[in-house]
Structure formats: C-alpha cells, structure tokens
Amino acid sequence: xxxxxxxxxxxxxxxxxxxxxxxxxxxxxxxxxxxxxxxxxxxxxxxxxxxxxxxxxxxxxxxxxxxxxxxxxxxxxxxxxxxxxxxxxxxxxxxxxxxxxxxxxxxxxxxxxxxxxxxxxxxxxxxxxxxxxxxxxxxxxxxxxxxxxxxxxxxxxxxxxxxxxxxxxxxxxxx
Amino acid sequence: xxxxxxxxxxxxxxxxxxxxxxxxxxxxxxxxxxxxxxxxxxxxxxxxxxxxxxxxxxxxxxxxxxxxxxxxxxxxxxxxxxxxxxxxxxxxxxxxxxxxxxxxxxxxxxxxxxxxxxxxxxxxxxxxxxxxxxxxxxxxxxxxxxxxxxxxxxxxxxxxxxxxxxxxxxxxxxx
DNA sequence: TACAGTGTAAAACGATCATTTTACATCGTC
DNA sequence: GACGATGTAAAATGATCGTTTTACACTGTA
Numbered sequence: 011x012x013x014x015x016x017x018x019x020x021x022x023x024x025x026x027x028x029x030x031x032x033x034x035x036x037x038x039x040x041x042x043x044x045x046x047x048x049x050x051x052x053x054x055x056x057x058x059x060x061x062x063x064x065x066x067x068x069x070x071x072x073x074x075x076x077x078x079x080x081x082x083x084x085x086x087x088x089x090x091x092x093x094x095x096x097x098x099x100x101x102x103x104x105x106x107x108x109x110x111x112x113x114x115x116x117x118x119x120x121x122x123x124x125x126x127x128x129x130x131x132x133x134x135x136x137x138x139x140x141x142x143x144x145x146x147x148x149x150x151x152x153x154x155x156x157x158x159x160x161x162x163x164x165x166x167x168x169x170x171x172x173x174x175x176x177x178x179x180x181x182x183x184x185x
Numbered sequence: 186x187x188x189x190x191x192x193x194x195x196x197x198x199x200x201x202x203x204x205x206x207x208x209x210x211x212x213x214x215x216x217x218x219x220x221x222x223x224x225x226x227x228x229x230x231x232x233x234x235x236x237x238x239x240x241x242x243x244x245x246x247x248x249x250x251x252x253x254x255x256x257x258x259x260x261x262x263x264x265x266x267x268x269x270x271x272x273x274x275x276x277x278x279x280x281x282x283x284x285x286x287x288x289x290x291x292x293x294x295x296x297x298x299x300x301x302x303x304x305x306x307x308x309x310x311x312x313x314x315x316x317x318x319x320x321x322x323x324x325x326x327x328x329x330x331x332x333x334x335x336x337x338x339x340x341x342x343x344x345x346x347x348x349x350x351x352x353x354x355x356x357x358x359x360x
Numbered sequence: 361t362a363c364a365g366t367g368t369a370a371a372a373c374g375a376t377c378a379t380t381t382t383a384c385a386t387c388g389t390c
Numbered sequence: 391g392a393c394g395a396t397g398t399a400a401a402a403t404g405a406t407c408g409t410t411t412t413a414c415a416c417t418g419t420a
Binding site: 027028029031032097098099102103105106107108109110111119120123127145148149151152153154155156157158159160162163164167168171172174175178179182 | 202203204205206207272273274277278280281282283284285286294295298302320323324326327328329330331332333334335337338339342343346347349350353354357
Binding site: 034035036046047050055056 | 376377378379380381
C-alpha cells in the first residue's frame with residue numbers, strides 16, 4: 011500500500027475511534043508507521059489530513075451505496091456498520107467538533123449530505139414510479155440519519171427498525 | 186443568577202457552538218465573567234464542567250419533552266430548535282469527541298438516551314391504546330434522532346418531515 | 361474589629377500540541 | 391558513481407492547554 015493511502019487509512023481509523031482533536035500527531039505517526047516528517051510531506055497539516063480522510067470516507071460511502079431500492083440502501087448501511095462499526099456519522103462528528111467554524115470541513119459535510127439526499131431522491135423516484143417526491147425522500151434521509159445516530163447507543167438493530175419504517179412510508183406513498 | 190449557574194450556562198453555550206475540546210478555559214472564564222480560580226472552585230475541572238453541562242441539558246430537555254403525544258413530541262423538538270438552535274445532539278457530540286473513552290460522559294449519554302427511549306415508549310403506548318410496542322417506539326426514536334441530526338444541515342423543516350412520518354407510522358400501527 | 365467566605369487579577373506550572381528542523385540512510389536512475 | 395527522491399530518527403520550536411498559585415479586595419456576620 012502506498013504511503014499516503016496508508017496514512018489516510020490509519021488516520022480515518024483513529025479519528026473515528028477517538029475523535030479528531032483527541033487524536034494527536036504522535037498517535038497518527040505511530041499508527042501509520044512513518045515519521046512525522048513523512049506525514050507532513052504527504053498531508054501538509056492536520057486539518058488537511060482531516061479533509062483527506064473525509065474525502066476518502068465519502069468515496070467509500072458512495073461506492074457502498076450504489077443501490078436502487080430503499081431496502082438495499084438500509085442493507086448497505088447494515089453492511090457498513092457490520093464492517094466499520096457504529097460510531098456515528100464521521101462528517102457530522104467533524105462538523106460538531108469544529109462547531110462548523112472551519113469552512114473546508116463545513117463544505118465537505120454539506121457536499122456529502124447533499125449527495126446523500128440526491129441519491130435518496132433518485133431511489134425514491136425509482137420506487138414510486140418515476141414520481142418526484144422530495145418530502146418522502148427527506149423522510150427516508152431522516153430515517154437513515156437517525157439509524158446511524160441511534161446505532162451508536164442501541165446497536166445495529168436500529169437499522170432494521172429504520173428499514174421497516176422506510177418500507178412502510180414507501181408503501182404508503184405508492185397507495 | 187448564582188455563580189455556578191452562570192458558569193454552566195455560559196459553558197453550555199460555548200460547548201454547543203464550538204465544541205468541547207475547541208473551547209478553552211480562557212474562553213470559558215471570559216464568557217462566564219469570572220476568574221479561573223472561581224471557575225475551578227465551582228467546577229473542579231473541565232471534565233467535571235462538561236458533566237455538569239450535560240446534566241443541566243438533560244434536565245431542561247426532560248422538562249421540555251413532558252408531552253403525551255407524538256405530535257407534541259416533535260412540536261417540542263421544533264420549539265427546542267427554534268429557541269436553542271440546531272447543532273446536533275450535544276450528548277452524541279460529547280460522546281463522539283471523546284470516542285466514548287471517558288466513562289462519566291459515556292454514562293451520561295447512555296442514561297439520557299435510555300430516558301428518551303422510555304419516554305417515547307410511554308407516548309407510543311398512550312397513542313396505540315395501552316399496547317406495548319417497543320419496535321414502533323424505536324422507529325419514533327430514530328425519527329427523532331434523525332430529525333435532530335438532519336436539522337444541522339437541512340434546517341428546522343426536517344423536524345416537520347419527521348413529525349409527518351411519525352404520524353403515518355402511528356396511524357399504521359393503530360389499523 | 362476580627363474573621364471567614366467569596367470574589368478578582370495575573371503570573372507560573374508542567375504537559376501536550378502541531379509543526380519544523382537537523383542529520384543521516386536507502387534506493388532506483390541517468 | 392553521482393544524484394534526486396523518499397524515507398527514518400529524534401530533537402527543537404513556539405504556542406496553547408488545563409490547572410495551580412500568589413497576592414489582594416470586598417462583604418456580611420459574630
């Protein structure tokens with residue numbers, strides 16, 4: 011694995027488990043198995059490293075949510091949690107830690123969430139026979155967001171609950 | 186207002202707007218209008234101050250959610266966001282910043298969420314004619330959690346969406 | 361009037377932080 | 391075989407962190 015990839019991967023892991031600010035550069039260099047000089051050559055700064063991590067996270071998230079049904083969307087979330095654990099949305103956590111005060115991070119969060127909402131609108135449209143239904147899409151988005159948050163303290167079963175609720179709402183909209 | 190109350194109130198405001206770690210003791214003393222010596226006499230430490238803030242937050246949250254219908258529950262959330270803004274659940278944010286590594290904080294989060302879930306179970310039971318329905322309660326919890334999270338980037342309207350979705354689920358369960 | 365309680369202002373503490381620097385090793389390539 | 395790129399190890403930098411300390415002022419009460 012190439013150096014920068016290894017760095018971003020180690021950083022994502024530590025940021026996710028212990029938080030962004032709580033993770034110092036010494037922990038990062040140690041986990042990535044490289045000197046701080048190499049780390050700074052590749053990342054530039056801690057803030058830049060955070061944005062790299064978020065970009066990588068977004069890429070992987072989009073890849074995993076290439077689905078065309080609400081069932082599959084929540085299935086993808088279940089799979090995500092099974093593989094990566096449930097510590098809440100890393101984008102919202104980054105936003106929360108910085109109070110939305112760092113533009114680079116705030117932008118990354120908004121872009122990620124906008125793309126999620128668009129994806130859900132796409133799926134909802136497919137499910138309801140091509141109809142444009144932004145309100146229903148927002149409800150599914152809220153279930154997705156809520157399942158991610160609730161899974162932190164209630165475990166992966168909350169995703170099943172959300173999936174069932176989403177199915178009911180879709181069914182209701184078809185009638 | 187007494188000194189400790191003023192301190193906790195100022196601390197809650199700063200923690201909520203800028204995050205826990207990002208808020209230094211100098212900002213806290215300045216905002217609370219007191220010397221660091223007085224702050225430490227009343228709070229003991231920053232970590233203790235955080236738990237005081239969470240306790241006060243929990244008290245106010247419970248007071249505001251003394252309701253007996255799902256409609257009123259989401260109405261209370263709308264009111265909360267209107268008055269206090271929408272920067273996400275402060276408990277989950279505290280949990281996220283510390284990675285769940287600090288027991289005092291992790292416990293406060295779990296207790297707060299457990300009490301929220303119990304409250305929702307109560308309301309759901311009232312709404313469905315005394316029936317015990319933990320699955321439905323979890324779905325409402327997820328909508329509540331999701332609305333709180335989504336409001337960070339989509340504004341207060343997401344709470345309306347969640348309220349409507351919750352009504353549909355309740356209606357469905359009554360049939 | 362003496363005193364305990366509660367406060368301020370500001371310096372000092374040691375630790376930790378992100379970042380930079382110095383000095384040196386390895387390796388593929390022209 | 392010189393060289394530029396890429397790496398390590400480790401010390402130094404200056405800032406900032408949470409916390410403690412020193413020295414002093416005000417206030418109500420016995």
